[in-house]
Amino acid sequence: xxxxxxxxxxxxxxxxxxxxxxxxxxxxxxxxxxxxxxxxxxxxxxxxxxxxxxxxxxxxxxxxxxxxxxxxxxxxxxxxxxxxxxxxxxxxxxxxxxxxxxxxxxxxxxxxxxxxxxxxxxxxxxxxxxxxxxxxxxxxxxxxxxxxxxxxxxxxxxxxxxxxxxxxxxxxxxxxxxxxxxxxxxxxxxxxxxxxxxxxxxxxxxxxxxxxxxxxxxxxxxxxxxxxxxxxxxxxxxxxxxxxxxxx
Amino acid sequence: xxxxxxxxxxxxxxxxxxxxxxxxxxxxxxxxxxxxxxxxxxxxxxxxxxxxxxxxxxxxxxxxxxxxxxxxxxxxxxxxxxxxxxxxxxxxxxxxxxxxxxxxxxxxxxxxxxxxxxxxxxxxxxxxxxxxxxxxxxxxxxxxxxxxxxxxxxxxxxxxxxxxxxxxxxxxxxxxxxxxxxxxxxxxxxxxxxxxxxxxxxxxxxxxxxxxxxxxxxxxxxxxxxxxxxxxxxxxxxxxxxxxxxxxxxxxxxxxxxxxxxxxxxxxxxxxxxxxxxxxxxxxxxxxxxxxxxxxxxxxxxxxxxx
Ligand SMILES: Cc1cc2nc3c(=O)[nH]c(=O)nc-3n(C[C@H](O)[C@H](O)[C@H](O)COP(=O)(O)OP(=O)(O)OC[C@H]3O[C@@H](n4cnc5c(N)ncnc54)[C@H](O)[C@@H]3O)c2cc1C
Numbered sequence: 001x002x003x004x005x006x007x008x009x010x011x012x013x014x015x016x017x018x019x020x021x022x023x024x025x026x027x028x029x030x031x032x033x034x035x036x037x038x039x040x041x042x043x044x045x046x047x048x049x050x051x052x053x054x055x056x057x058x059x060x061x062x063x064x065x066x067x068x069x070x071x072x073x074x075x076x077x078x079x080x081x082x083x084x085x086x087x088x089x090x091x092x093x094x095x096x097x098x099x100x101x102x103x104x105x106x107x108x109x110x111x112x113x114x115x116x117x118x119x120x121x122x123x124x125x126x127x128x129x130x131x132x133x134x135x136x137x138x139x140x141x142x143x144x145x146x147x148x149x150x151x152x153x154x155x156x157x158x159x160x161x162x163x164x165x166x167x168x169x170x171x172x173x174x175x176x177x178x179x180x181x182x183x184x185x186x187x188x189x190x191x192x193x194x195x196x197x198x199x200x201x202x203x204x205x206x207x208x209x210x211x212x213x214x215x216x217x218x219x220x221x222x223x224x225x226x227x228x229x230x231x232x233x234x235x236x237x238x239x240x241x242x243x244x245x246x247x248x
Numbered sequence: 249x250x251x252x253x254x255x256x257x258x259x260x261x262x263x264x265x266x267x268x269x270x271x272x273x274x275x276x277x278x279x280x281x282x283x284x285x286x287x288x289x290x291x292x293x294x295x296x297x298x299x300x301x302x303x304x305x306x307x308x309x310x311x312x313x314x315x316x317x318x319x320x321x322x323x324x325x326x327x328x329x330x331x332x333x334x335x336x337x338x339x340x341x342x343x344x345x346x347x348x349x350x351x352x353x354x355x356x357x358x359x360x361x362x363x364x365x366x367x368x369x370x371x372x373x374x375x376x377x378x379x380x381x382x383x384x385x386x387x388x389x390x391x392x393x394x395x396x397x398x399x400x401x402x403x404x405x406x407x408x409x410x411x412x413x414x415x416x417x418x419x420x421x422x423x424x425x426x427x428x429x430x431x432x433x434x435x436x437x438x439x440x441x442x443x444x445x446x447x448x449x450x451x452x453x454x455x456x457x458x459x460x461x462x463x464x465x466x467x468x469x470x471x472x473x474x475x476x477x478x479x480x481x482x483x484x485x486x487x488x489x490x491x492x493x494x495x496x497x498x499x500x501x502x503x504x505x506x507x508x509x510x511x512x513x514x515x516x517x518x519x520x521x522x523x524x525x526x527x528x529x530x531x532x533x534x535x536x537x538x539x540x541x542x543x544x545x546x547x548x549x550x551x552x553x554x555x
Contacts, residue, residue, distance in 0.1 A: 017377040026378050093355055094346065118491065123373055126346035126356045129316065133350035138421035139316055141343050144484065154424060158484045159339040162428035169420040178491060179478060214355035215382040223379050226516055229537035235547045238522065238540050239554035247499050247520045248555065
């Protein structure tokens with residue numbers, strides 16, 4: 001079984017994001033970039049499926065600037081077998097990414113796509129669902145447990161109110177949530193080994209996919225600031241202040 | 249043309265989040281219809297929402313389990329009659345809406361917090377650290393609504409109800425089972441008060457012995473940080489934050505929560521924020537209206553006794 005894992009290069013989750021003064025976006029200059037945490041969880045799960053003997057190959061694909069190679073290398077160091085980078089300098093919407101991934105899937109023919117439920121930059125939580133629709137594949141989103149057996153995946157999903165378990169026939173799209181696993185840190189020998197693993201780099205424009213943005217971003221602004229209030233000395237004072245303010 | 253709201257309901261009544269999504273829809277068009285999918289019963293409450301002119305109801309088991317393919321098969325053809333469809337940005341809406349958008353070859357406009365024009369919206373990005381204003385060039389708008397940002401429409405209406413037939417398809421995704429958290433406490437989303445516990449609690453027993461009684465005393469819903477959920481102190485459904493639930497209650501009490509950006513993303517629009525934390529430099533104090541630097545072990549019981 002072959003698993004395709006799309007990965008995204010984003011601002012590291014620990015970085016305090018700054019909005020540009022001209023309101024055209026957020027400042028990406030000299031900011032630490034990392035693999036989207038949800039993509040990391042997807043890579044980890046795919047590698048574990050190989051280690052368990054369920055899967056045989058993990059291919060990672062990233063779409064973005066040439067530096068996204070580093071993101072692919074991280075995945076290779078975690079244990080993925082090879083990478084594909086579709087280069088593009090454009091800020092692509094989820095629908096465009098889904099169309100490009102569909103083109104990659106036509107070439108790679110994976111049995112399953114494992115991917116993050118959302119990227120922590122755009123926070124859309126959409127690409128996996130869109131890809132499933134374009135392929136007419138079943139989807140199981142927000143996975144916290146995945147069991148594969150007999151051409152099917154049984155997936156437990158984190159939904160409002162608790163957990164839901166679905167069974168999807170493969171090939172399928174599974175998007176992963178935080179509690180699926182804890183991604184490993186790549187060991188030094190594996191980082192060295194990853195340098196020799198192949199990455200196929202091609203221009204996204206060569207995929208024969210019409211890329212068109214549907215949303216025009218008119219501005220990006222800072223949210224209203226919330227000021228710190230007061231510190232109280234005791235729990236009794238806290239209760240008194242809340243009563244005084246009419247909150248309780 | 250009319251716009252459609254996909255109702256969020258519990259099988260009996262529509263939830264308050266639906267009234268809020270209707271309010272967002274009314275900012276786009278004055279002709280708002282509500283689609284109740286799954287069971288028939290909630291149609292009555294949907295029809296009473298102010299500003300709704302028609303309710304469509306489609307009965308089906310797959311729909312009542314929020315199977316994305318079933319929702320897609322129902323809503324996509326209906327979009328011939330609508331300019332926009334709005335889903336509540338919960339797990340079910342986020343699961344289905346992008347699928348419909350892709351089928352229609354249009355963008356998904358996720359998590360809107362403001363309607364600024366017939367095709368213009370504001371949405372948070374980067375865990376709410378930036379707000380993006382977007383204008384769509386699509387003929388059909390597929391939207392999910394962050395309902396905490398909209399007021400709920402009242403229930404003084406009486407719209408007509410029309411039954412429609414859900415497409416009878418077999419789906420390659422099938423429902424196996426579910427494990428829902430049962431609770432008599434208010435639901436986290438939409439609750440007027442929320443008490444959340446963090447990693448400091450240290451165990452499920454401690455969480456239940458400290459956070460739950462305080463919540464009960466305040467008539468509040470219970471929430472948790474990711475760290476508390478990951479460690480198994482509280483169910484996944486309690487997680488507040490960028491990747492959990494977004495809440496904006498009148499009162500939010502954070503106990504033993506440091507205030508990571510990802511947590512703040514889910515609660516910083518609460519009206520009054522109280523933080524109890526033993527570290528005076530915890531980031532949560534930068535946004536708390538009332539901060540108490542103390543060990544929760546003594547502070548929470550004392551607070552409860554002073555109420
Ligand atoms: C992709 C991604 C998504 C995430 N999404 C979310 C999300 O949706 N929601 C979320 O909450 N987090 C999320 N996180 C995690 C987030 O970054 C933090 O790790 C998490 O919120 C920390 O939880 P905490 O505040 O309970 O724990 P800690 O940061 O460990 O804080 C514990 C606090 O308890 C205090 N404390 C300890 N003992 C006591 C005591 N006896 N009395 C009083 N105070 C005490 C400490 O001073 C400390 O401030 C996400 C992270 C990533 C990478």
